[in-house]
Amino acid sequence: MSAKPSDSTSAIPSELLSKIKPAKWEDTPLVLNKRNFHWVTEKICGIVEQKTPTWWWWCFITAMAIASFTGLGLLYLVSTGVGVWGNNNPVNWGWAIVNFVFWIGIGHAGTLISAILCLLKQKWRTSINRASEAMTVFAVMCAGIFPLFHVGRVWFAWWLFPLPNANAIWPQFRSPLEWDVFAVSTYFTVSILFWYMGMIPDLAVLRDRAKETWRKYFYGVLAMGWRNANNHWRNFEMAYLLLAGLSTPLVLSVHTIVSFDFAVANLPGWHTTIFPPYFVAGAIFSGFGMVLTLLLPLRAIFGLHDLITEKHIDNMCKIILATGSMVGYAYSMEFFIAWYGANSYEGFAFINRAFGNYWWAYWIMISCNVICPQLFWFKSIKNNIPLVWIISIFVNVGMWFERFVIANTTLSRDFLPSSWGYYSPTVVDIFTFFGTFGFFSILFLLFLRFLPLMPMAEVKSVMPAADPHGGKH
Amino acid sequence: MDIKYGLAATFNSAKELFDAAGLVREEGYKEWECYTPIPVHGLDAQMGVGRSKVPCFTLLGGITGFCTGMLIVWFMNAYDYPLIVGGKPYFSPIYPFPVFYELTILFAAFGTLFGMFFLNRLPRHNHPVFEHPSFGRTGDDKYMIVIEVEDPKFDDDETKDFLKSVGGKSITLIREPINS
Numbered sequence: 001m002s003a004k005p006s007d008s009t010s011a012i013p014s015e016l017l018s019k020i021k022p023a024k025w026e027d028t029p030l031v032l033n034k035r036n037f038h039w040v041t042e043k044i045c046g047i048v049e050q051k052t053p054t055w056w057w058w059c060f061i062t063a064m065a066i067a068s069f070t071g072l073g074l075l076y077l078v079s080t081g082v083g084v085w086g087n088n089n090p091v092n093w094g095w096a097i098v099n100f101v102f103w104i105g106i107g108h109a110g111t112l113i114s115a116i117l118c119l120l121k122q123k124w125r126t127s128i129n130r131a132s133e134a135m136t137v138f139a140v141m142c143a144g145i146f147p148l149f150h151v152g153r154v155w156f157a158w159w160l161f162p163l164p165n166a167n168a169i170w171p172q173f174r175s176p177l178e179w180d181v182f183a184v185s186t187y188f189t190v191s192i193l194f195w196y197m198g199m200i201p202d203l204a205v206l207r208d209r210a211k212e213t214w215r216k217y218f219y220g221v222l223a224m225g226w227r228n229a230n231n232h233w234r235n236f237e238m239a240y241l242l243l244a245g246l247s248t249p250l251v252l253s254v255h256t257i258v259s260f261d262f263a264v265a266n267l268p269g270w271h272t273t274i275f276p277p278y279f280v281a282g283a284i285f286s287g288f289g290m291v292l293t294l295l296l297p298l299r300a301i302f303g304l305h306d307l308i309t310e311k312h313i314d315n316m317c318k319i320i321l322a323t324g325s326m327v328g329y330a331y332s333m334e335f336f337i338a339w340y341g342a343n344s345y346e347g348f349a350f351i352n353r354a355f356g357n358y359w360w361a362y363w364i365m366i367s368c369n370v371i372c373p374q375l376f377w378f379k380s381i382k383n384n385i386p387l388v389w390i391i392s393i394f395v396n397v398g399m400w401f402e403r404f405v406i407a408n409t410t411l412s413r414d415f416l417p418s419s420w421g422y423y424s425p426t427v428v429d430i431f432t433f434f435g436t437f438g439f440f441s442i443l444f445l446l447f448l449r450f451l452p453l454m455p456m457a458e459v460k461s462v463m464p465a466a467d468p469h470g471g472k473h
Numbered sequence: 474m475d476i477k478y479g480l481a482a483t484f485n486s487a488k489e490l491f492d493a494a495g496l497v498r499e500e501g502y503k504e505w506e507c508y509t510p511i512p513v514h515g516l517d518a519q520m521g522v523g524r525s526k527v528p529c530f531t532l533l534g535g536i537t538g539f540c541t542g543m544l545i546v547w548f549m550n551a552y553d554y555p556l557i558v559g560g561k562p563y564f565s566p567i568y569p570f571p572v573f574y575e576l577t578i579l580f581a582a583f584g585t586l587f588g589m590f591f592l593n594r595l596p597r598h599n600h601p602v603f604e605h606p607s608f609g610r611t612g613d614d615k616y617m618i619v620i621e622v623e624d625p626k627f628d629d630d631e632t633k634d635f636l637k638s639v640g641g642k643s644i645t646l647i648r649e650p651i652n653s
Contacts, residue, residue: 208609
């Protein structure tokens with residue numbers, strides 16, 4: 001909505017007004033080119049209703065091919081044993097935990113956009129929240145694969161849940177790994193609920209436009225009979241706000257609890273109180289990197305420039321800059337405390353991180369996570385879309401290395417030099433991780449094809465035509 | 474066979490609907506509804522409907538989740554199969570904090586979603602308003618007010634004239650088909 005300076009200043013006498021010279025403040029509109037509601041409906045529904053584009057099929061086939069690497073990796077692992085992964089004494093966690101934390105962290109931006117930015121009344125979130133929430137759900141699915149198969153005998157993975165089993169023993173609730181089971185499964189479930197609930201009005205629009213029978217049934221069943229009634233909207237808006245309020249402490253708790261996996265252990269480099277906030281900031285940082293990586297190509301392919309404007313990209317770059325700086329602060333604070341704490345093991349762990357056996361990983365992490373996002377101070381870089389996309393990839397790479405550095409430097413240099421070792425992944429590790437990108441892409445492509453990419457009602461709500469008071473409120 | 478459900482009038486903008494809704498309320502109609510492509514700001518007060526009851530379901534879910542979390546930890550680690558781990562107590566409200574924190578959120582979220590469905594009487598895949606020839610446009614860019622036959626003040630001609638007078642366009646009688 002564009003502010004009307006005349007409304008707020010009409011009560012002031014004109015001779016005074018000429019002395020004050022109030023600044024004329026015009027908000028940048030969130031939907032450009034004065035588009036109307038019908039255009040938004042046609043644009044978003046059109047993506048789903050058009051004939052499947054050729055590029056979609058090429059991407060889908062490529063994604064299937066990549067995902068088959070995970071399939072092969074897991075098949076080999078299940079038929080042989082977890083020994084086919086590179087984890088071994090002293091590095092018992094290896095890539096499994098690195099990939100798990102990497103994927104789960106990516107999910108956090110989706111919840112941040114849909115929940116925290118909703119509570120903060122950031123209207124620009126409307127055009128990017130649906131795709132980001134989809135990203136959250138799919139990223140958590142990819143994350144789940146790793147701990148699930150790391151348990152060794154995956155067919156007993158249900159023992160993680162407090163269900164009665166033949167051994168008559170229960171999960172041990174003092175373990176952070178058990179807390180993780182609750183945190184991640186709750187996060188996954190609530191993310192799906194939030195994502196689905198937000199989609200109901202849009203599914204109803206697709207249902208009402210559907211021509212083919214299968215579409216009528218598919219969207220009809222999913223839309224639950226939604227009928228755009230004010231009574232529906234009233235309960236829906238309240239439920240949406242409440243879910244946003246519930247997801248906010250949830251998203252902050254998930255990466256906090258993931259960081260407990262490390263922080264609760266009495267190991268140098270892990271046993272620090274800075275871990276929870278530092279992990280949450282890192283998660284949001286990596287998540288926004290992934291949001292940009294996904295949305296910038298979509299914006300170009302589907303011509304969404306009026307909906308995902310330069311302002312949206314600029315805001316996301318700012319969040320990456322802010323969280324990247326927080327992560328950089330955490331890295332330096334860890335070093336400071338290691339020195340200030342005067343514990344020789346802690347001190348060694350950090351010197352070893354930067355200059356020890358995994359020095360290269362550490363410096364990849366620093367350059368991608370700390371140095372790269374600082375480029376976003378410059379407007380010319382934020383406005384250069386291909387460059388923003390490249391930096392977003394660097395952010396993703398850097399955040400993967402962060403988890404690698406944390407997990408592996410500490411474990412590979414134990415308290416006793418006799419148990420020191422060097423971890424390298426096996427080809428099975430590499431296959432399994434590589435394939436998850438295909439798995440993620442398959443899910444995301446299906447989302448693009450069958451579900452509304454943007455919340456139409458929410459996008460319309462931030463347009464001037466949505467104001468029932470004609471701009472005088 | 475079909476029976477009359479109500480009279481529908483369409484509006485082209487949120488402002489038109491908003492003003493008309495106020496007039497419908499003032500006229501004393503009780504059984505009526507607005508259909509809008511977006512949640513219109515301030516329409517609840519304009520229609521004279523109160524605050525949504527969804528938070529009650531959220532609270533109920535949250536309390537259930539909290540108690541469930543506490544109960545399973547106590548039952549499993551302190552009562553049914555007491556385990557000594559790391560010299561920690563069998564049960565304490567501190568160490569399983571993440572467990573009941575997450576379960577509180579989980580159950581509250583389910584309470585919210587199902588509360589919303591319950592209060593909206595969904596799923597309901599068939600409704601007389603779907604019979605309106607351009608109902609689909611209310612999800613796009615049109616606004617609609619429907620006054621039901623159920624309303625004590627409803628009268629075929631008077632209501633029709635009234636809807637016209639508040640600025641409603643293409644006034645249509647919605648008929649509900651009945652399978653005999």
